[in-house]
Amino acid sequence: MILELADIRIQPGQQAAFDEAIQRGLNTVIAHAQGFRGFKVNKGIESPERYVLQIFWDTLEDHTVGFRQSPAFAEWRAIVGPFFAAPPAVEHFELVAKS
Template sequence: MILELADIRIQPGQQAAFDEAIQRGLATVISQSRGYRGHKVNKGVESPERYILMIFWETLEDHTVHFRQSPAFTAWRAIVGPFFAQPPQVEHFTLLSKSN
């Protein structure tokens, strides 16, 4: 399993609208994508315009090829992209250790 970690910064004052948009995009686009295994979204406390999006994919290619090179990526960006203050920083991780 691969963890996609996206550090998202949105425009100030757009938190309520972005909260709705990201949840809608996850439910209608991301969760329907090949290799999708789940997600988590965290909002910043000290930095309310910062979000950490974690999406779990079966393989790296499920994200980088099958999703990013599909019409679903365009649909996702149409929903959440207008809120971005800058392009999200995205990295991928594999699991090293886990607690219960």
């Protein structure tokens, strides 16, 4: 399983609207992507405009090819993109240990 980690910064004062938009985008778009296995979203306490989005995929290619190169990616960005203060920093990780 692959973890996609996105560090998202949104425009100040948009937290409530973004909370709704990211939930809607995850449930209506990303949840239907091939290889999608789940997600977590955390919002910053000290920096309330900062969000950490974790999406779990079967393979790296499920995200980088299957999703990112599909029409669904444009649909996802249309929902959440207007809130971004800057493009999200996105990286991928493999599990090493678990409790």
